[in-house]
Amino acid sequence: MGLSITLTINGARRAITLDDPRVTLLDLLRERLDLTGTKKGCDRGQCGACTVLLDGRRVNSCLALALSHDGADIVTIEGVAPGGQLHPVQAAFIAHDGFQCGFCTPGQIMSAIGMIREGQNWGSGAGDDPERVREAMSGNLCRCGAYVGITEAVLDAQRAIAEASRRDAA
Amino acid sequence: MNRFEYARPATLAEAVAAGAVPGAAYLAGGTNLMDLMKGGVMHPGHLVDISRLPGLDRIEWLSDGGVRIGALVRNADLAHETKFARQFPAVAEALLSGASAQLRNAATVGGNLLQRTRCAYFYDTASACNKRNPGAGCDAVGGENRLHAILGWSEHCIATNPSDFCVPLTALDAVVELQGPAGRRAIPLETFHLLPGSTPERETMMQQGELITAVCLPAEAARFAGNARYLKIRERTSYAFAVVSAAAALRLDGETIVEARIALGGVALKPWRPRTAEAMLAGARPDPAVFNRAAETALAGAKASGDNAFKIELARRIVVRALALAAAGTPERVPALPASPFAGAITHA
Numbered sequence: 271m272g273l274s275i276t277l278t279i280n281g282a283r284r285a286i287t288l289d290d291p292r293v294t295l296l297d298l299l300r301e302r303l304d305l306t307g308t309k310k311g312c313d314r315g316q317c318g319a320c321t322v323l324l325d326g327r328r329v330n331s332c333l334a335l336a337l338s339h340d341g342a343d344i345v346t347i348e349g350v351a352p353g354g355q356l357h358p359v360q361a362a363f364i365a366h367d368g369f370q371c372g373f374c375t376p377g378q379i380m381s382a383i384g385m386i387r388e389g390q391n392w393g394s395g396a397g398d399d400p401e402r403v404r405e406a407m408s409g410n411l412c413r414c415g416a417y418v419g420i421t422e423a424v425l426d427a428q429r430a431i432a433e434a435s436r437r438d439a440a
Numbered sequence: 441m442n443r444f445e446y447a448r449p450a451t452l453a454e455a456v457a458a459g460a461v462p463g464a465a466y467l468a469g470g471t472n473l474m475d476l477m478k479g480g481v482m483h484p485g486h487l488v489d490i491s492r493l494p495g496l497d498r499i500e501w502l503s504d505g506g507v508r509i510g511a512l513v514r515n516a517d518l519a520h521e522t523k524f525a526r527q528f529p530a531v532a533e534a535l536l537s538g539a540s541a542q543l544r545n546a547a548t549v550g551g552n553l554l555q556r557t558r559c560a561y562f563y564d565t566a567s568a569c570n571k572r573n574p575g576a577g578c579d580a581v582g583g584e585n586r587l588h589a590i591l592g593w594s595e596h597c598i599a600t601n602p603s604d605f606c607v608p609l610t611a612l613d614a615v616v617e618l619q620g621p622a623g624r625r626a627i628p629l630e631t632f633h634l635l636p637g638s639t640p641e642r643e644t645m646m647q648q649g650e651l652i653t654a655v656c657l658p659a660e661a662a663r664f665a666g667n668a669r670y671l672k673i674r675e676r677t678s679y680a681f682a683v684v685s686a687a688a689a690l691r692l693d694g695e696t697i698v699e700a701r702i703a704l705g706g707v708a709l710k711p712w713r714p715r716t717a718e719a720m721l722a723g724a725r726p727d728p729a730v731f732n733r734a735a736e737t738a739l740a741g742a743k744a745s746g747d748n749a750f751k752i753e754l755a756r757r758i759v760v761r762a763l764a765l766a767a768a769g770t771p772e773r774v775p776a777l778p779a780s781p782f783a784g785a786i787t788h789a
């Protein structure tokens with residue numbers, strides 16, 4: 271097996287040749303594809319800064335071996351606002367001051383998007399319970415301690431997304 | 441990270457053959473293996489990627505009422521499978537108390553069973569560690585060891601097994617299915633992990649090349665569904681390993697305990713099943729005095745391995761509390777803070 275893989279990244283199919291099997295999905299995105307929105311905090315699964323959606327699910331890209339995910343569909347922070355229209359989670363983070371320095375923010379936003387999807391898929395949603403939101407977001411550390419704003423933003427975005435899908439269904 | 445040969449076999453037979461090569465390691469979700477390779481703690485020359493082997497990602501309900509969980513089922517998918525969570529609520533609660541949502545999305549059932557200890561000296565390649573380097577000694581003895589073992593340890597290794605998932609599984613008589621070069625076999629989880637003795641580098645009953653294909657729970661395990669809990673003490677409320685944890689499950693007939701199951705986490709190099717304490721509870725009333733006596737018995741053989749005598753008393757109290765929670769009944773829904781002693785008790789107004 272060669273070290274050639276294909277990934278769909280933010281909707282675009284990319285054929286990628288790796289010169290080293292050790293490359294993680296995070297390093298592939300940042301160092302080789304110039305998608306530096308995804309951050310490297312700990313590089314060991316402990317902070318959540320590197321969170322991306324892999325086949326629709328939030329994961330830590332620092333612990334994902336790129337080769338192992340040949341064929342996968344990846345969404346990064348660069349892919350959540352096509353056409354420049356802010357994603358509801360992004361808008362809510364701005365409205366609620368869900369950040370200070372911003373380093374953890376791409377990971378927080380990708381994690382929140384993943385969390386809201388999980389609620390829809392598994393019926394395990396946090397609902398309007400801030401305790402459940404905090405627990406579901408506990409894989410994302412924020413060294414600036416913007417947690418209060420983050421929790422409010424996630425609750426608000428969740429409401430906005432639910433409302434929009436009700437409108438669409440009507 | 442060391443260089444390695446990467447292979448992604450298409451079939452179980454090919455995977456077993458590739459994994460039998462000395463120095464080969466299986467890659468599933470990678471959440472433990474990648475971490476350990478980055479730290480230079482593990483350095484497999486061959487990485488055998490099993491993450492897409494066909495047929496191992498299913499939860500199968502058996503005709504006798506038991507369940508067979510494929511080794512590649514993701515921790516999150518298992519915890520959120522409605523029927524599974526209803527029949528084995530303590531297992532779902534334990535899974536949801538572990539790691540983070542991102543990690544649970546990647547982590548597999550087989551990988552969870554085989555995750556390595558979190559002993560800091562094991563992780564630090566500059567320290568002496570008998571597990572990493574047999575015969576080198578153990579820097580945890582006499583070192584920073586307040587989180588180390590209180591049961592079943594030896595002077596060769598005082599580490600603990602970090603898995604939450606394995607704790608209720610052990611209480612509920614789970615069985616591990618293996619496929620290896622010599623064929624298939626099944627081992628009760630209770631005897632799957634090994635105590636350190638003088639060979640802490642041997643961690644499980646598995647042989648090189650063997651692969652976990654599934655974990656099974658017997659139909660009887662579902663009889664505890666109405667009274668089954670997992671309780672986990674951490675140094676912060678979420679996203680932390682257990683200092684001490686306990687699974688407790690009761691089968692009640694009115695005011696009488698018909699059968700009790702207990703397992704402890706964070707106390708030994710394997711999930712700890714105090715069967716004598718379980719036996720004491722059969723036929724008794726579910727009250728605090730009875731739970732106290734059972735907990736005393738469960739910890740009777742405990743011994744501090746360093747600055748961790750507090751864990752003995754903590755574990756005793758956690759057993760009492762887990763039994764009381766189980767007796768009170770499994771909640772409708774996994775609490776907002778799974779397995780937390782603070783569930784429902786704190787507000788951040």
Ligand SMILES: Cc1cc2nc3c(=O)[nH]c(=O)nc-3n(C[C@H](O)[C@H](O)[C@H](O)COP(=O)(O)OP(=O)(O)OC[C@H]3O[C@@H](n4cnc5c(N)ncnc54)[C@H](O)[C@@H]3O)c2cc1C
Nearest residue numbers: 315468469470471472473538539548550551552554604652
């Ligand atoms: C920051 C952090 C916090 C965590 N917190 C917790 C916690 O609170 N509680 C908890 O229980 N866990 C916790 N974990 C550990 C996590 O649960 C494990 O990393 C995960 O379950 C491992 O699964 P995996 O599929 O990613 O395994 P991998 O990393 O792919 O593999 C782990 C090991 O198992 C072997 N292996 C995997 N599958 C098989 C198989 N089918 N057959 C044979 N060998 C196999 C691999 O060779 C490797 O040695 C945490 C991890 C991190 C990084």
Ligand code: SF4
Nearest residue numbers: 559569570578597598
């Ligand atoms: S306690 Fe065990 S894992 Fe930790 S340093 Fe000693 S031998 Fe190694």
Ligand code: FES
Nearest residue numbers: 311312313318332
């Ligand atoms: S960089 Fe991946 S979790 Fe911290």
Ligand code: FES
Nearest residue numbers: 370372412413414
């Ligand atoms: S905004 Fe600075 S780390 Fe979160």
